[in-house]
Amino acid sequence: MAAVEGIFDTDSEDELPPGWEERVTTDGRVYYANHTEKNTQWVHPSSGKRKRVLGELPYGWEQHTDEEGRIYYVDHVTKITTYTDPRLAFAVTEDKEWRQRFDGHSTALQVLQGRDLTGRVAMVTGANCGIGFETARSLALHGAHVILACRDLHKGNQAAKVIRAERASVQVEVLQLDLASLRSVKQLADNFRLRELPLHFLILNAGLFGVPWQLTEDGLESIFQVNHLGQFYLTQLLEDILVKSAPARVVMVTSESHRFVELKGLPLTEEWLSPSSDRVWPVEQYNRTKLCNVLFSQELHRRLSRRGVCSNALHPGNMMATNLARNWWFYRLLFLLVRPFTKSLQQGAATSVYCGTARELEGIGGMYFNNCCRCIPSPDGQNERAAVELWEISERMLTARTSKFSL
Missing domain, CATH: 3.40.50.720 (NAD(P)-binding Rossmann-like Domain)
Known part of the structure:
Protein backbone atom coordinates (compact mmCIF):
# COMPACT_ATOMS: atom_id res chain seq x y z
CA MET A 1 0.00 0.00 0.00
CA ALA A 2 1.37 3.40 -0.93
CA ALA A 3 2.04 5.86 1.87
CA VAL A 4 -0.62 8.55 2.19
CA GLU A 5 0.73 11.91 1.04
CA GLY A 6 1.69 14.17 3.91
CA ILE A 7 2.05 11.34 6.45
CA PHE A 8 5.60 10.81 7.68
CA ASP A 9 6.79 7.32 6.67
CA THR A 10 9.06 5.81 9.33
CA ASP A 11 9.85 2.49 10.91
CA SER A 12 9.82 4.05 14.37
CA GLU A 13 6.64 5.36 15.94
CA ASP A 14 8.78 7.53 18.25
CA GLU A 15 10.51 9.35 15.41
CA LEU A 16 9.15 12.87 14.96
CA PRO A 17 7.77 14.05 11.61
CA PRO A 18 9.61 16.95 9.88
CA GLY A 19 8.98 20.30 11.53
CA TRP A 20 8.32 18.89 15.01
CA GLU A 21 10.49 19.31 18.12
CA GLU A 22 10.37 17.52 21.47
CA ARG A 23 10.63 19.68 24.60
CA VAL A 24 10.31 19.30 28.39
CA THR A 25 8.51 21.46 30.96
CA THR A 26 10.15 22.29 34.28
CA ASP A 27 8.09 19.58 35.98
CA GLY A 28 9.27 16.89 33.54
CA ARG A 29 6.29 16.68 31.16
CA VAL A 30 7.19 16.17 27.50
CA TYR A 31 5.42 18.29 24.88
CA TYR A 32 5.77 18.70 21.12
CA ALA A 33 6.22 21.93 19.17
CA ASN A 34 5.17 22.16 15.53
CA HIS A 35 7.33 24.83 13.88
CA THR A 36 5.28 24.73 10.68
CA GLU A 37 1.89 25.45 12.25
CA LYS A 38 3.32 27.31 15.29
CA ASN A 39 1.49 25.27 17.92
CA THR A 40 2.24 22.75 20.69
CA GLN A 41 0.58 19.59 22.03
CA TRP A 42 1.08 17.07 24.82
CA VAL A 43 0.77 13.87 22.74
CA HIS A 44 3.37 12.52 20.31
CA PRO A 45 2.28 13.50 16.76
CA SER A 46 2.87 9.95 15.43
CA SER A 47 2.23 7.55 18.33
CA GLY A 48 -0.33 9.61 20.26
CA LYS A 49 1.46 8.76 23.52
CA ARG A 50 2.18 11.06 26.43
CA LYS A 51 5.66 10.98 27.95
CA ARG A 52 7.53 12.20 30.99
CA VAL A 53 11.18 12.46 32.01
CA LEU A 54 12.14 11.30 35.48
CA GLY A 55 14.90 11.93 37.99
CA GLU A 56 18.18 13.75 37.79
CA LEU A 57 20.25 14.66 34.75
CA PRO A 58 22.58 11.95 33.43
CA TYR A 59 26.10 11.82 34.83
CA GLY A 60 28.27 14.76 33.66
CA TRP A 61 25.38 17.06 32.67
CA GLU A 62 24.53 20.41 34.28
CA GLN A 63 21.61 22.76 33.70
CA HIS A 64 22.21 26.48 33.09
CA THR A 65 20.19 29.54 32.02
CA ASP A 66 21.34 31.91 29.29
CA GLU A 67 20.96 35.71 29.19
CA GLU A 68 17.52 35.40 27.59
CA GLY A 69 16.27 33.11 30.34
CA ARG A 70 16.37 29.96 28.25
CA ILE A 71 17.53 26.72 29.87
CA TYR A 72 20.47 24.93 28.27
CA TYR A 73 22.54 21.89 29.21
CA VAL A 74 26.29 21.28 29.33
CA ASP A 75 27.91 17.82 29.25
CA HIS A 76 31.30 18.12 30.97
CA VAL A 77 32.33 14.65 29.78
CA THR A 78 31.86 15.17 26.01
CA LYS A 79 31.98 19.01 26.12
CA ILE A 80 28.58 19.29 24.40
CA THR A 81 26.22 22.27 24.92
CA THR A 82 22.58 21.95 23.87
CA TYR A 83 19.13 23.36 24.53
CA THR A 84 17.66 19.83 24.40
CA ASP A 85 17.11 18.16 27.77
CA PRO A 86 19.34 15.03 27.71
CA ARG A 87 16.74 13.15 29.74
CA LEU A 88 14.54 13.04 26.64
CA ALA A 89 16.61 10.05 25.51
CA PHE A 90 15.18 8.14 28.48
CA ALA A 91 11.62 9.52 28.56
CA VAL A 92 9.00 7.02 29.70
CA THR A 93 5.50 6.56 28.37
CA GLU A 94 2.74 7.45 30.77
CA ASP A 95 0.84 4.17 30.46
CA LYS A 96 -1.24 2.49 33.07
CA GLU A 97 0.28 -0.88 32.24
CA TRP A 98 3.51 -1.87 33.97
CA ARG A 99 6.17 -3.48 31.83
CA GLN A 100 9.44 -5.03 32.98
CA ARG A 101 12.17 -2.60 31.95
CA PHE A 102 15.10 -5.02 31.90
CA ASP A 103 15.66 -8.73 31.36
CA GLY A 104 18.39 -11.34 30.91
CA HIS A 105 19.72 -9.56 27.81
CA SER A 106 20.13 -6.20 29.55
CA THR A 107 23.58 -4.98 30.54
Missing part, protein backbone atom coordinates in the same frame (compact mmCIF):
# COMPACT_ATOMS: atom_id res chain seq x y z
CA ALA A 108 24.62 -3.09 33.65
CA LEU A 109 25.31 0.02 31.58
CA GLN A 110 21.82 -0.17 30.08
CA VAL A 111 20.31 -0.40 33.56
CA LEU A 112 22.20 2.76 34.53
CA GLN A 113 21.49 4.65 31.30
CA GLY A 114 20.57 8.21 32.15
CA ARG A 115 21.51 7.92 35.83
CA ASP A 116 23.82 10.28 37.70
CA LEU A 117 25.25 8.65 40.84
CA THR A 118 27.47 11.58 41.79
CA GLY A 119 27.78 11.76 45.58
CA ARG A 120 26.96 8.06 46.03
CA VAL A 121 29.55 5.69 47.48
CA ALA A 122 29.62 2.00 46.64
CA MET A 123 31.75 -0.89 47.87
CA VAL A 124 32.00 -4.03 45.73
CA THR A 125 33.69 -7.15 47.09
CA GLY A 126 35.62 -9.27 44.60
CA ALA A 127 35.77 -6.33 42.19
CA ASN A 128 39.05 -6.94 40.40
CA CYS A 129 37.56 -9.28 37.77
CA GLY A 130 34.39 -10.82 36.36
CA ILE A 131 30.96 -9.65 37.42
CA GLY A 132 32.37 -7.65 40.32
CA PHE A 133 34.62 -5.66 38.00
CA GLU A 134 31.78 -4.90 35.57
CA THR A 135 29.57 -3.87 38.49
CA ALA A 136 32.23 -1.52 39.88
CA ARG A 137 33.09 -0.16 36.42
CA SER A 138 29.46 0.56 35.55
CA LEU A 139 28.80 2.39 38.82
CA ALA A 140 32.01 4.43 38.51
CA LEU A 141 31.25 5.45 34.91
CA HIS A 142 27.96 6.91 36.17
CA GLY A 143 29.53 9.07 38.86
CA ALA A 144 29.64 6.86 41.96
CA HIS A 145 32.70 6.79 44.19
CA VAL A 146 33.54 3.08 44.11
CA ILE A 147 35.66 1.07 46.54
CA LEU A 148 37.08 -2.08 44.96
CA ALA A 149 37.46 -4.53 47.86
CA CYS A 150 39.91 -7.15 46.54
CA ARG A 151 42.02 -9.95 47.99
CA ASP A 152 44.90 -9.25 45.58
CA LEU A 153 45.92 -5.59 45.75
CA HIS A 154 47.95 -5.78 42.54
CA LYS A 155 44.99 -7.14 40.55
CA GLY A 156 42.70 -4.62 42.23
CA ASN A 157 44.95 -1.72 41.25
CA GLN A 158 45.15 -3.04 37.69
CA ALA A 159 41.35 -3.13 37.55
CA ALA A 160 41.13 0.44 38.86
CA LYS A 161 43.69 1.50 36.24
CA VAL A 162 41.52 0.03 33.46
CA ILE A 163 38.48 1.98 34.71
CA ARG A 164 40.45 5.23 34.98
CA ALA A 165 41.78 4.76 31.45
CA GLU A 166 38.21 4.67 30.20
CA ARG A 167 37.33 7.95 31.92
CA ALA A 168 39.90 9.96 33.87
CA SER A 169 37.32 11.68 36.07
CA VAL A 170 36.06 8.48 37.76
CA GLN A 171 36.47 8.00 41.50
CA VAL A 172 37.77 4.51 42.20
CA GLU A 173 40.06 3.24 44.91
CA VAL A 174 41.21 -0.16 46.10
CA LEU A 175 41.16 -1.66 49.60
CA GLN A 176 42.47 -5.08 50.48
CA LEU A 177 39.93 -7.65 51.60
CA ASP A 178 40.67 -11.32 52.18
CA LEU A 179 37.39 -12.88 53.25
CA ALA A 180 39.26 -16.01 54.36
CA SER A 181 40.73 -13.89 57.17
CA LEU A 182 38.40 -12.25 59.68
CA ARG A 183 41.27 -10.00 60.72
CA SER A 184 41.52 -8.76 57.12
CA VAL A 185 37.78 -8.03 57.11
CA LYS A 186 38.20 -5.98 60.28
CA GLN A 187 41.16 -4.09 58.79
CA LEU A 188 39.18 -3.19 55.66
CA ALA A 189 36.29 -1.87 57.74
CA ASP A 190 38.73 0.20 59.83
CA ASN A 191 40.45 1.56 56.71
CA PHE A 192 37.14 2.52 55.16
CA ARG A 193 36.02 4.20 58.37
CA LEU A 194 39.16 6.38 58.34
CA ARG A 195 38.02 7.85 55.02
CA GLU A 196 34.90 9.27 56.71
CA LEU A 197 32.81 8.44 53.66
CA PRO A 198 29.13 7.45 53.58
CA LEU A 199 28.19 4.07 52.11
CA HIS A 200 25.07 3.86 49.95
CA PHE A 201 25.61 0.57 48.13
CA LEU A 202 27.33 -2.46 49.66
CA ILE A 203 27.51 -5.12 46.95
CA LEU A 204 28.61 -8.49 48.33
CA ASN A 205 29.82 -10.09 45.13
CA ALA A 206 32.89 -12.15 46.09
CA GLY A 207 32.64 -15.92 46.03
CA LEU A 208 34.66 -19.14 46.21
CA PHE A 209 33.78 -22.27 44.25
CA GLY A 210 35.17 -25.75 43.65
CA VAL A 211 38.09 -25.81 46.10
CA PRO A 212 38.86 -28.96 48.10
CA TRP A 213 38.07 -28.95 51.80
CA GLN A 214 40.43 -26.75 53.77
CA LEU A 215 40.37 -24.63 56.91
CA THR A 216 41.06 -20.90 57.02
CA GLU A 217 43.34 -19.24 59.54
CA ASP A 218 40.21 -18.81 61.66
CA GLY A 219 39.60 -22.57 61.74
CA LEU A 220 36.54 -22.52 59.47
CA GLU A 221 35.76 -24.31 56.21
CA SER A 222 36.98 -21.96 53.47
CA ILE A 223 33.95 -21.86 51.14
CA PHE A 224 31.63 -21.11 54.06
CA GLN A 225 33.84 -18.35 55.43
CA VAL A 226 34.44 -16.62 52.08
CA ASN A 227 30.91 -16.91 50.73
CA HIS A 228 28.97 -16.23 53.92
CA LEU A 229 30.65 -15.53 57.25
CA GLY A 230 33.28 -13.07 56.00
CA GLN A 231 30.67 -10.98 54.20
CA PHE A 232 28.27 -11.28 57.16
CA TYR A 233 31.06 -9.88 59.36
CA LEU A 234 31.84 -7.08 56.91
CA THR A 235 28.19 -6.03 56.86
CA GLN A 236 28.03 -5.99 60.65
CA LEU A 237 31.17 -3.86 60.88
CA LEU A 238 29.77 -1.35 58.36
CA GLU A 239 26.20 -1.38 59.66
CA ASP A 240 26.40 1.96 61.47
CA ILE A 241 27.80 3.68 58.35
CA LEU A 242 25.04 2.21 56.19
CA VAL A 243 22.41 3.45 58.64
CA LYS A 244 23.93 6.94 58.76
CA SER A 245 23.98 6.97 54.94
CA ALA A 246 20.34 5.88 54.59
CA PRO A 247 18.68 5.29 52.30
CA ALA A 248 21.26 2.58 51.65
CA ARG A 249 21.19 -0.86 50.07
CA VAL A 250 22.98 -4.17 50.56
CA VAL A 251 23.08 -6.39 47.48
CA MET A 252 23.86 -10.09 48.01
CA VAL A 253 25.06 -12.01 44.95
CA THR A 254 23.93 -15.61 45.40
CA SER A 255 22.95 -18.37 42.95
CA GLU A 256 20.09 -20.49 41.69
CA SER A 257 22.11 -23.40 43.12
CA HIS A 258 20.62 -22.53 46.52
CA ARG A 259 17.64 -24.57 45.30
CA PHE A 260 19.70 -27.79 45.42
CA VAL A 261 19.86 -27.74 49.23
CA GLU A 262 17.16 -29.17 51.49
CA LEU A 263 17.05 -28.47 55.20
CA LYS A 264 14.22 -30.99 55.72
CA GLY A 265 13.04 -29.11 58.77
CA LEU A 266 16.25 -29.75 60.68
CA PRO A 267 17.84 -26.93 62.70
CA LEU A 268 21.06 -25.44 61.37
CA THR A 269 24.29 -26.38 63.14
CA GLU A 270 27.85 -25.10 63.00
CA GLU A 271 29.04 -28.50 61.75
CA TRP A 272 26.56 -28.47 58.86
CA LEU A 273 27.60 -24.94 57.90
CA SER A 274 31.35 -25.36 58.37
CA PRO A 275 32.25 -29.09 58.22
CA SER A 276 35.30 -30.03 60.25
CA SER A 277 36.32 -32.75 57.77
CA ASP A 278 36.27 -33.40 54.02
CA ARG A 279 33.10 -35.47 54.06
CA VAL A 280 31.24 -32.78 52.11
CA TRP A 281 31.55 -32.41 48.33
CA PRO A 282 32.81 -28.89 47.36
CA VAL A 283 29.86 -28.24 45.03
CA GLU A 284 27.42 -29.27 47.78
CA GLN A 285 29.17 -26.93 50.20
CA TYR A 286 28.98 -24.10 47.65
CA ASN A 287 25.23 -24.68 47.32
CA ARG A 288 24.84 -24.53 51.10
CA THR A 289 26.59 -21.18 51.24
CA LYS A 290 24.37 -19.82 48.47
CA LEU A 291 21.33 -20.74 50.57
CA CYS A 292 23.02 -18.92 53.45
CA ASN A 293 23.29 -15.84 51.22
CA VAL A 294 19.54 -15.86 50.53
CA LEU A 295 18.65 -16.33 54.20
CA PHE A 296 21.14 -13.69 55.36
CA SER A 297 19.81 -11.10 52.91
CA GLN A 298 16.23 -11.64 54.07
CA GLU A 299 17.07 -11.44 57.77
CA LEU A 300 19.29 -8.39 57.23
CA HIS A 301 16.41 -6.60 55.55
CA ARG A 302 14.05 -7.53 58.37
CA ARG A 303 16.45 -6.10 60.95
CA LEU A 304 17.60 -2.93 59.16
CA SER A 305 14.80 -1.83 56.83
CA ARG A 306 13.19 0.27 59.58
CA ARG A 307 16.49 2.16 59.80
CA GLY A 308 16.64 2.90 56.08
CA VAL A 309 18.83 0.00 54.90
CA CYS A 310 17.29 -2.48 52.47
CA SER A 311 18.73 -5.77 51.28
CA ASN A 312 18.03 -7.98 48.27
CA ALA A 313 19.65 -11.13 46.91
CA LEU A 314 20.12 -12.08 43.28
CA HIS A 315 21.28 -14.71 40.82
CA PRO A 316 23.60 -13.14 38.20
CA GLY A 317 23.51 -15.92 35.60
CA ASN A 318 24.79 -19.41 34.92
CA MET A 319 28.42 -20.40 34.29
CA MET A 320 29.66 -17.11 32.88
CA ALA A 321 33.28 -16.39 31.93
CA THR A 322 34.37 -15.46 35.47
CA ASN A 323 37.24 -16.66 37.66
CA LEU A 324 34.80 -18.65 39.79
CA ALA A 325 35.86 -21.91 38.10
CA ARG A 326 39.59 -21.26 38.39
CA ASN A 327 40.22 -23.84 41.11
CA TRP A 328 39.75 -27.07 39.13
CA TRP A 329 40.49 -27.90 35.48
CA PHE A 330 37.18 -29.75 35.03
CA TYR A 331 35.13 -26.67 35.92
CA ARG A 332 37.33 -24.45 33.76
CA LEU A 333 36.70 -26.75 30.80
CA LEU A 334 32.96 -26.93 31.51
CA PHE A 335 32.63 -23.15 31.79
CA LEU A 336 34.61 -22.73 28.58
CA LEU A 337 32.35 -25.12 26.65
CA VAL A 338 29.13 -23.38 27.70
CA ARG A 339 30.47 -19.83 27.29
CA PRO A 340 28.79 -19.20 23.89
CA PHE A 341 25.41 -19.90 25.49
CA THR A 342 25.73 -17.83 28.65
CA LYS A 343 25.49 -14.14 29.52
CA SER A 344 28.33 -11.70 29.00
CA LEU A 345 29.90 -10.25 32.15
CA GLN A 346 28.11 -6.94 31.51
CA GLN A 347 24.81 -8.83 31.40
CA GLY A 348 25.79 -10.74 34.52
CA ALA A 349 26.36 -7.47 36.39
CA ALA A 350 22.98 -6.04 35.34
CA THR A 351 20.92 -7.53 38.16
CA SER A 352 23.47 -6.45 40.81
CA VAL A 353 23.32 -2.89 39.51
CA TYR A 354 19.54 -3.05 39.22
CA CYS A 355 19.11 -4.17 42.84
CA GLY A 356 21.54 -1.50 43.98
CA THR A 357 20.22 1.50 42.08
CA ALA A 358 16.71 1.01 40.62
CA ARG A 359 14.42 3.79 41.79
CA GLU A 360 11.45 1.45 41.96
CA LEU A 361 13.25 -0.59 44.65
CA GLU A 362 13.79 2.35 47.00
CA GLY A 363 12.73 1.18 50.45
CA ILE A 364 11.91 -2.33 49.17
CA GLY A 365 13.84 -5.47 50.07
CA GLY A 366 13.86 -8.99 51.43
CA MET A 367 13.44 -10.30 47.90
CA TYR A 368 15.30 -12.47 45.39
CA PHE A 369 15.97 -11.43 41.77
CA ASN A 370 16.99 -13.11 38.54
CA ASN A 371 17.32 -11.32 35.17
CA CYS A 372 16.38 -8.00 36.84
CA CYS A 373 13.03 -9.47 37.83
CA ARG A 374 11.74 -10.62 41.20
CA CYS A 375 11.57 -14.41 41.60
CA ILE A 376 10.54 -16.69 44.42
CA PRO A 377 13.49 -18.44 46.12
CA SER A 378 13.34 -22.08 47.18
CA PRO A 379 11.04 -23.03 50.08
CA ASP A 380 14.09 -23.28 52.36
CA GLY A 381 15.20 -19.89 51.09
CA GLN A 382 11.96 -18.48 52.52
CA ASN A 383 12.36 -20.19 55.90
CA GLU A 384 12.26 -17.37 58.47
CA ARG A 385 13.20 -19.68 61.33
CA ALA A 386 16.30 -20.84 59.45
CA ALA A 387 17.23 -17.21 58.67
CA VAL A 388 17.13 -16.33 62.38
CA GLU A 389 19.10 -19.47 63.29
CA LEU A 390 21.75 -18.67 60.69
CA TRP A 391 22.10 -15.12 62.02
CA GLU A 392 22.48 -16.30 65.61
CA ILE A 393 24.96 -19.06 64.74
CA SER A 394 26.98 -16.63 62.60
CA GLU A 395 27.18 -14.17 65.50
CA ARG A 396 28.34 -16.92 67.87
CA MET A 397 31.01 -18.08 65.43
CA LEU A 398 32.27 -14.52 65.04
CA THR A 399 32.27 -13.80 68.78
CA ALA A 400 34.39 -16.89 69.42
CA ARG A 401 36.96 -15.82 66.83
CA THR A 402 37.05 -12.02 66.91
CA SER A 403 37.00 -11.32 70.65
CA LYS A 404 40.78 -10.95 70.44
CA PHE A 405 40.44 -8.09 67.93
CA SER A 406 40.27 -4.53 69.19
CA LEU A 407 36.67 -3.51 68.50
